[in-house]
Amino acid sequence: MTLKEIARQANVSISTVSRVINGKSPSAASPEVQQRILSIAQSAGYTPNAAAQDLKNKGKTAGTPPRADQSIAVLFARMPFALMDPYFSQLMQSIEAAVSDTGYYIKYMYSSADFDNPSILQAFTEDKMKGIIILGRCEKRIVDCLTRTHVNLVYVGLNEFNPSYDQVLCNGFDVAFEAVGYLIRQGHRSIGYVGESENEVRYKGYCAALAANGIELNPDYKVEVVLSSEGGYAGARKIMSQSKGITALFCANDMTAIGAMRALKEDGYRIPDDISIIGIDDIPTSQYMSPALTTVHIPIEELGNMTVKLLIDRIEGKHNLPLKVFLPFSIVERETCIPIA
Structure with a gap:
């Protein structure tokens, strides 16, 4: 079960599920909501990515806390409709699958609305996450906050982003x-x-x-x-x-x-x-x-794969200049368009 599926069953945002499961924000939700989220996760046998990576990577001993420098955050910039849009769902699934093979893990999923909460904003800026993936067009105030506190950013979407940072685009x-x-x-x-x-x-x-x-x-x-x-x-x-x-x-x-x-x-x-x-x-x-x-x-799976590759390469110092990668697109002719008489 993914964080998105838990969020749907609990009727809360993905970011709330992420914070509750990772236990980093006691005020992330009411006690009743936190218990509902944890019950759903437990009944589904959900294991946070951090623990999964801890068990599988580099011969670590089970139960050893994951290194902080392996953590990645994902920001859903287009909220609340991103949670209901299959485009973002597919993109997130692709990113989760790609990250699972890298030795890194997705620690948090944030929404743009979280940046209006001072306690969440403080926790975000103080956390030593290794990189951040931004899904969709982002408000300038959020971009400014991200770029002040984190250097390894990759944006993925259709609109171009800050040219100082890596981008994966379908123009x-x-x-x-x-x-x-x-x-x-x-x-x-x-x-x-x-x-x-x-x-x-x-x-x-x-x-x-x-x-x-x-x-x-x-x-x-x-x-x-x-x-x-x-x-x-x-x-x-x-x-x-x-x-x-x-x-x-x-x-x-x-x-x-x-x-x-x-x-x-x-x-x-x-x-x-x-x-x-x-x-x-x-x-x-x-x-x-x-x-x-x-x-x-739009090649959604490839967008996710390339985004993760670019971020990991950036984290590991395999490129220094900001890269902009464009992926191709194609018309799919079905039944809703015909030549005008």
Whole structure:
């Protein structure tokens, strides 16, 4: 059982489960919640990564406390929806699997909300973790805090990060540019955007693709929503009510697209006959939608593997200059896009 599964059963965040199981923060949760978490973990036979590594690595004696310089933290920058997004779940599973083979262990999982808690923030800054993995776009105040106290950072995501630190990217600008270009090549010119836009490269890629094909940007063809199925559901209804003539929607991720599809169906739209939809991520659910979602495949497992490799290399001094690694993507043609008549 993973920390994520324990968190789901206990109805708490992954970071809370991590702190309770590792016993580093007595105030991490109420006594009742702590007991619930520990009971679930015990019944599932869960062993923290630290103990597992202690048993398997380098001939250590069972029960010997793991060295502090082997510990790694993971920060979920996009909360709370990251916990419900299969993209982040798959990415975390890939990272956990890759770390388990290195001799290091994931000691903590934090969320961006934890940085509003002074006691947690103090514990974080004082802990001598060897490295930190950041999942998703991060607020500047959190980045500043991380970079003041920890030098071995690796960011993984679609938006570019601080150039002073290692990054593993599937370039969100290029992904969006290609997705919108795919719709344009099918004859669509009235293309709506459902997603986030502030400091978001996917929106910039959407705008650039329109401009590159001589299509004027229509402000009514954009709706600002959180990247989630709930956001997509509300966003699709809003954009279709405020805008006439849209023939296709570009949704900034698959969860948003799935929510949008539900709303459109309820409102009587036929997909793709009345409107085409494309997403980003290629989460497993997308292929089982009806119709199956056309999307952009992001190599999530490879993102996780490369992130861990880059961090361990950084920790062990195998590279000094900040590295930026780009992984490829591809359009997955399914059933939600057709050429416009």
